[in-house]
Amino acid sequence: MATKTVKELAKDSNITTDVLLKQLKDAGLPTRGEDDSVSTDEQATLVAFLKQSHGQAQKTRIGMTQKTTTTKKITTTTGKAQNINVVRAKKKQFDIQKPDLSAEKAKAQAEREAEQAKAIAALEAKQNEERAKQEAAKRQEATLAAMRANSGGANGGESKPSASVVVKKAKKDEADKDDSVVSSSVVKKGTVAKSDVKSDKKETKTDKAKKQPAKPAKSETEEERQARLAREAEEQKLREIEAENRRRAAIDAQNRTLEQMKQMANRYSEKDEVPSAVVRKDEPLAAGLVGAALEESFEKERREIKRGTSSTSSRAKGGKKKGKEELEIRPKSRGLKSSQASKHKFEMPVEKIIHNVEVGEGIVVSDLAQKMAVKVREVIKSLMKMGEMVREGDIIDQTTAALVIEEFGHNFIAVSDTQLEDDLQEAATEKQGNVQTRPPVVTIMGHVDHGKTSLLDKIRETKVASGEAGGITQHIGAYHVGTDRGVITFLDTPGHAAFTAMRSRGAQATDIVVIVVAADDGVMPQTEEAIDHARAAGTPIIIAMNKMDKDTTDPERVLNELSVKEIITDAWGGDTSLVKVSAKTGMGIDELLETISIQAEIMELTAPVDGAAQGVVIESRLDKGRGAVASLLVKKGTLKQGDLVLAGEFYGKVRAMTDENGERIKSAGPSIPVEILGLPDAPMAGSEFLVVSDEKKAREVADFRIARERERLLERQNKMRLENMFANMGSEAKTLNLILKTDVRGSLEALLSALDELSTDEVKVRVISSGVGAITESDVILAESSEAVLLGFNVRADNAGKRKADEAGLDIRYYSVIYGLIDDVKAAMSGMLAPEHREKILGIAEVREVFRSSKFGAAAGCMVQEGAIYRNKPIRVLRDDKVIFTGQLQSLRRYKDDVNEVKAGMECGLAVKGYEVAAGDKIEVFEIHEVARTL
Numbered sequence: 021m022a023t024k025t026v027k028e029l030a031k032d033s034n035i036t037t038d039v040l041l042k043q044l045k046d047a048g049l050p051t052r053g054e055d056d057s058v059s060t061d062e063q064a065t066l067v068a069f070l071k072q073s074h075g076q077a078q079k080t081r082i083g084m085t086q087k088t089t090t091t092k093k094i095t096t097t098t099g100k101a102q103n104i105n106v107v108r109a110k111k112k113q114f115d116i117q118k119p120d121l122s123a124e125k126a127k128a129q130a131e132r133e134a135e136q137a138k139a140i141a142a143l144e145a146k147q148n149e150e151r152a153k154q155e156a157a158k159r160q161e162a163t164l165a166a167m168r169a170n171s172g173g174a175n176g177g178e179s180k181p182s183a184s185v186v187v188k189k190a191k192k193d194e195a196d197k198d199d200s201v202v203s204s205s206v207v208k209k210g211t212v213a214k215s216d217v218k219s220d221k222k223e224t225k226t227d228k229a230k231k232q233p234a235k236p237a238k239s240e241t242e243e244e245r246q247a248r249l250a251r252e253a254e255e256q257k258l259r260e261i262e263a264e265n266r267r268r269a270a271i272d273a274q275n276r277t278l279e280q281m282k283q284m285a286n287r288y289s290e291k292d293e294v295p296s297a298v299v300r301k302d303e304p305l306a307a308g309l310v311g312a313a314l315e316e317s318f319e320k321e322r323r324e325i326k327r328g329t330s331s332t333s334s335r336a337k338g339g340k341k342k343g344k345e346e347l348e349i350r351p352k353s354r355g356l357k358s359s360q361a362s363k364h365k366f367e368m369p370v371e372k373i374i375h376n377v378e379v380g381e382g383i384v385v386s387d388l389a390q391k392m393a394v395k396v397r398e399v400i401k402s403l404m405k406m407g408e409m410v411r412e413g414d415i416i417d418q419t420t421a422a423l424v425i426e427e428f429g430h431n432f433i434a435v436s437d438t439q440l441e442d443d444l445q446e447a448a449t450e451k452q453g454n455v456q457t458r459p460p461v462v463t464i465m466g467h468v469d470h471g472k473t474s475l476l477d478k479i480r481e482t483k484v485a486s487g488e489a490g491g492i493t494q495h496i497g498a499y500h501v502g503t504d505r506g507v508i509t510f511l512d513t514p515g516h517a518a519f520t521a522m523r524s525r526g527a528q529a530t531d532i533v534v535i536v537v538a539a540d541d542g543v544m545p546q547t548e549e550a551i552d553h554a555r556a557a558g559t560p561i562i563i564a565m566n567k568m569d570k571d572t573t574d575p576e577r578v579l580n581e582l583s584v585k586e587i588i589t590d591a592w593g594g595d596t597s598l599v600k601v602s603a604k605t606g607m608g609i610d611e612l613l614e615t616i617s618i619q620a621e622i623m624e625l626t627a628p629v630d631g632a633a634q635g636v637v638i639e640s641r642l643d644k645g646r647g648a649v650a651s652l653l654v655k656k657g658t659l660k661q662g663d664l665v666l667a668g669e670f671y672g673k674v675r676a677m678t679d680e681n682g683e684r685i686k687s688a689g690p691s692i693p694v695e696i697l698g699l700p701d702a703p704m705a706g707s708e709f710l711v712v713s714d715e716k717k718a719r720e721v722a723d724f725r726i727a728r729e730r731e732r733l734l735e736r737q738n739k740m741r742l743e744n745m746f747a748n749m750g751s752e753a754k755t756l757n758l759i760l761k762t763d764v765r766g767s768l769e770a771l772l773s774a775l776d777e778l779s780t781d782e783v784k785v786r787v788i789s790s791g792v793g794a795i796t797e798s799d800v801i802l803a804e805s806s807e808a809v810l811l812g813f814n815v816r817a818d819n820a821g822k823r824k825a826d827e828a829g830l831d832i833r834y835y836s837v838i839y840g841l842i843d844d845v846k847a848a849m850s851g852m853l854a855p856e857h858r859e860k861i862l863g864i865a866e867v868r869e870v871f872r873s874s875k876f877g878a879a880a881g882c883m884v885q886e887g888a889i890y891r892n893k894p895i896r897v898l899r900d901d902k903v904i905f906t907g908q909l910q911s912l913r914r915y916k917d918d919v920n921e922v923k924a925g926m927e928c929g930l931a932v933k934g935y936e937v938a939a940g941d942k943i944e945v946f947e948i949h950e951v952a953r954t955l
């Protein structure tokens with residue numbers, strides 16, 4: 021209410037000045053003119069007077085408020101769903117019966133009352149408007165204060181209403197006036213402490229009381245009125261002081277908070293420190309609204325990070341929304357939540373850790389990165405700076421690794437690759453003594469159906485089964501027989517696959533190779549392969565000419581063919597023993613065994629008998645009932661039941677031990693095969709085994725072997741690339757091993773003589789195996805074990821060969837021009853294998869059917885088996901894995917459409933320009949691209 025002139029007041033009240041002047045007079049206020057002013061106090065007195073004198077008349081209508089409360093679910097700006105109570109208040113007016121007055125009196129009275137009611141209503145409306153303004157301002161102030169003043173009650177806030185209550189109060193007042201109000205009682209669990217609630221309630225009541233204007237008593241004298249006014253003025257002043265104090269406190273709190281936030285921000289940006297969890301412990305803001313606001317900002321940020329929106333822009337938005345959100349903020353502890361939220365934003369401080377990086381003779385680049393805890397690409401980058409172009413899976417040597425480790429600031433520690441094993445070996449060997457002659461270990465190899473199995477069975481039958489009548493023989497991968505000249509052990513998995521598999525793992529289990537050649541069939545491809553394998557291993561060969569009982573034998577032819585393979589037998593005055601046998605009749609078996617024994621004697625095979633056993637794993641498998649079953653061949657010492665065995669990558673105690681007849685045995689000496697139970701898993705055939713005393717050591721070595729095995733495989737794959745052959749050759753005798761397969765004998769001979777001429781004093785070219793036909797699995801195995809490069813001239817690897825080469829990571833090089841092959845070998849010999857043009861096979865399609873059409877001639881219906889067939893790339897036609905035509909496609913179709921490309925798994929029709937393909941042929945699409953020489 022402001023001071024107004026009589027005129028203004030009359031206008032505001034919608035009455036004439038005369039009426040107002042009369043009312044003022046009636047109210048006992050001094051007489052005045054139209055332009056004289058009416059003070060606020062006078063206005064209040066006038067209102068009180070009018071109310072008092074016309075109170076009865078006012079009561080002819082009474083107002084009642086009807087309230088309905090409903091709960092609404094809303095989503096706040098922070099994205100939380102919350103329930104709020106919505107209170108709808110409806111005011112209704114009811115008429116009450118008027119007192120019975122005479123008509124005249126009533127009319128006059130009614131007129132007067134109407135005028136006065138009008139004036140009162142106008143004045144009240146004005147007062148309400150002003151009060152509403154004041155309260156809105158107050159509310160705003162209170163809200164601001166509430167948000168910041170409660171920063172842990174640092175400013176002596178204990179007697180002040182808590183933030184929520186302030187907010188509540190403001191809202192409550194509003195609710196009292198508004199017709200429809202959303203109450204502030206946001207439904208939340210466990211928010212305000214009980215004591216707070218109590219004091220808040222009290223406070224709210226007092227506040228309310230204070231706010232209501234004191235009603236003048238009916239018989240208030242002038243003196244009393246003055247006193248009341250003075251009291252009211254005093255109260256008003258106090259309220260203002262209180263509000264001012266609150267405002268100041270709020271500003272102080274806000275400043276403090278800003279300061280703390282600044283400090284925190286500085287700390288994080290400097291050190292990446294862990295935030296709130298630590299700050300909260302010793303700073304008061306954790307419990308307060310500011311803490312909650314801060315936490316809310318973290319939460320918001322976290323959500324935005326999830327959503328991928330910009331944090332800066334959203335922070336700005338958040339600032340704007342703050343005012344609204346205050347209604348939902350309660351002073352509750354959210355320490356845990358906050359610390360969780362902060363985890364998303366901040367990370368633990370990471371101090372650089374210096375690693376001790378142990379490196380053996382070489383290390384795989386990715387392993388090195390892992391040991392230093394850095395990204396592989398960082399290591400590759402650093403190596404590139406040193407001029408080393410490497411890939412993730414490449415192996416670098418110890419010196420290079422040392423440089424990289426130092427560059428990354430870690431400690432390089434050189435270790436011997438075999439240190440751990442050497443220690444174990446040394447410990448085992450120390451106890452070994454009593455060196456004695458040991459039985460020879462023999463492998464039987466030869467061409468398919470030449471009688472390997474029959475021979476092994478016959479030997480076993482005559483020498484074992486007869487002696488151990490009733491014994492159930494079982495296949496454990498080896499058996500031993502007793503002869504007059506001593507024991508002989510046979511590895512009873514015939515064929516070179518097993519032999520080579522062992523050798524490729526570095527285990528030289530076989531002392532002597534018996535090559536079986538059927539006297540009626542002669543030297544066949546696998547006989548040649550067997551010879552190659554034995555030679556590559558440097559193992560003495562004995563020829564068993566089998567099936568001598570047959571009429572169709574032709575020993576001379578066999579001897580002749582053997583000589584072509586440079587096997588000159590003793591029958592022809594050579595140094596290779598030959599024994600004529602019959603696996604069917606048993607003829608020559610004893611002589612064969614005797615020859616083996618003599619050979620063994622010449623070799624002077626000895627081994628220590630006492631002490632911890634060492635040897636090789638011949639076979640292993642997982643048995644459903646018994647677990648891992650491993651066949652071991654003891655090479656040194658004696659294996660006993662209960663020994664702790666480390667075999668390949670596994671170790672365990674020997675629970676049970678049996679011989680090849682299924683008999684339980686307690687110990688096994690050199691060259692004796694046994695089957696053991698007790699390992700946790702099946703070790704690879706060809707792995708070495710060792711008896712150890714220390715389980716800890718066994719575990720260490722097992723771990724080391726796993727890592728080394730991986731390295732070995734990668735190393736071998738690298739080594740066996742033709743590009744790397746030169747670098748990998750030893751410094752003294754450099755030999756380039758090759759395995760050559762060609763389409764026809766003519767090209768084989770031409771290539772062999774051309775390759776023969778390439779040998780120089782420094783570098784020898786050695787074709788360890790060659791032949792006509794596809795590259796087979798056996799070729800790949802041989803290449804793997806003898807570190808040879810596989811070369812195919814107009815031939816390809818068959819499926820098994822391809823699979824094996826992929827497994828072993830071997831590179832097979834295909835050629836179709838003799839000079840191309842010779843040039844590559846020459847380049848490899850000089851270490852100058854320059855970037856070259858190499859073929860890449862893009863796709864293979866198999867011809868299923870050939871159709872004839874008058875328009876296109878012969879068209880082949882094909883199925884694309886690998887990659888894709890391209891219309892415009894060069895092609896080859898393969899028949900039985902041999903190249904029979906090279907050229908290009910005339911057409912490529914999918915149904916009736918000409919297409920440029922057909923992918924694997926799809927059918928297509930094609931025609932080859934200038935060549936008629938047949939069903940079963942393969943169409944190979946290739947391209948020639950330049951390959952940079954890699955290390």
Ligand SMILES: Nc1nc2c(ncn2[C@@H]2O[C@H](COP(=O)(O)OP(=O)(O)OP(=O)(O)O)[C@@H](O)[C@H]2O)c(=O)[nH]1
Binds near residue numbers: 472474514570604
């Ligand atoms: N007449 C005669 N037949 C024999 C002799 N040795 C083996 N055979 C027969 O030749 C065939 C092949 O014998 P295997 O022992 O299975 O030959 P393998 O070399 O082990 O054959 P793969 O296991 O397929 O490599 C069988 O039918 C045998 O009976 C022999 O000395 N004389």
